[in-house]
Amino acid sequence: MKKKLIALLMTVAVSATVFAGCGTENKADENTTEATTNVNEEGGDLLSQIQDKGEIVIATEGTWSPWTYHDENDELVGFDVEVAKAIAEKLGVKATFVEGEFDGLLAGIEAGRYDIMANGIEVTDERSEKYDFSDPYAYIRTAIIVKDDNDSIKSFEDLDGKQTANTLTSTYAALAESYGATATGVDDLNQTIELLLAGRVDATLNAEVTYYDYMNAHPDAALKIAALTDDASLVAIPMRKGDETASLREAINKAIVELREEGVLADLSNKYFGNDITAE
Template sequence: MKKTRLTTLLLAVSAIGVLGMTGCSGNNQQAPAQGSTAAQTQEGTQTQGETEAQEETGEEPDDLLSAIQDKGEIVIAMEGTWAPWTYHDEDDNLVGYDVEVGQLIADKLGVDATFVEGEWDGLLAGLDAGRYDMMVNGVEITDERAEKYDFTDPYAYIRTAIIVNGDNNEIQSYDDLDGKNTANTISSTYAELAERFGAQVTGVDDLNQTFELLLSGRIDATLNAEVTYYDYMKAHPEANIKIAALTEEASHVAIPLRKGGESDRLQEAINEALAELDESGELSELSMKYFGSDISQISE
């Protein structure tokens, strides 16, 4: 009997200890997550809200939109080196068409925007891993990407240009890329398109490195958005480069999200935000500001 009473007492003490620890955890769960203000963060760094959410639940949220609104922050991935989409101005501020589009979407969702910069491949990997909520970086929709990601409605339309040295007359069409050397970020649609036409693609980290290779004669051509070429020439009018050819049809630029039910409501909310920005004319104004033309509308 004494042994039974002792066992009962020990179990009661253990239960009190467990309840005490559960109470601490419960207090943490009830405390609201602190949303970050718009800021620049290096790739791979978790935000405070993201870390708290993982500590509390230990798993990915079933509804990403609710998780974003609960913590008051949406984490947006972009390169920060691709003018005029996303780049740094003379004062080292992160600016660009996609930066403003991302900020406007965050405003529509009623949360702060935190921008995370990194190399293209790392951004896609971070999106897959759940480190970022979305990637706003001039991402073109392709069949291969559509199998892996859920895309929002398009918010821009662009044609792809073959850019060559000003003295190069050998490349005048996409068929002429066969056997030539080009450079682009490896998993970009531009690299894929060049390889499709038989080019040997050199992998690079950013746009500036691409143009350095082209101007030094180490590659024959590079592929990029037509508007990116015009923006580069506006900043470097002395550059001896030209457009050799353009795609006939425009590519659709949209925002990739992790595929699965957790992103469904977020996708709907972003589509509503983009529709409102289109209807108000804000997307057109941003396009004219950064590109000198309205890429928010598909040209016939």
């Protein structure tokens, strides 16, 4: 099973939460516009530049709950927002956030417009060729989600002959079919859950964080996770490639270790996901 999962999961990458959008309107405001201009124009050691300025410029979407989004008071909040703020505090600087569309923000990291990006970014081989990554601070596994009274599915091998629901172009549908399931096409998560609770499908495959987020919002939903993949996608912080970034990466890695040991990462994960996704 493991080899098959690894081969298919290599393509999951940014679609870990299939139904969460990555394209957004650019919401950079007047307070952050200046911070994005030639953020690294001086060259040299990036950590020293950040500490000299007293701020670290962080790219994020601001529309992807519960990672990064605006609350009812229009305040930027979320798991990644608080993790980034905690890292900035460890570095002794202010966290300045710039919001925009996913692809544009990643390109901005490469171009040096932003120092780092905090947006549930999964590490892939393709991304690692363009960016340096911190050590992972969260881990995403693929879950089989079933009704809470379903005892017939306890492993991926049990999907053989079962009916699942997913968008047909998703890697989750491909994974289910590789184990002998028949995938029913759906448009969104709500439709998936409706089919599942109505008993019209046996299961759905999705990122475990999608399940936790849904259960946070619908604690009485009669659902459970039947099985998780052995291997997880790694969530980390991308930054510009280059020798000048090495000290920043080391400082961020040290901050992540301390935040994990202090229980801060676990507390934030439980706050936003209702479960700890920060432990490997």
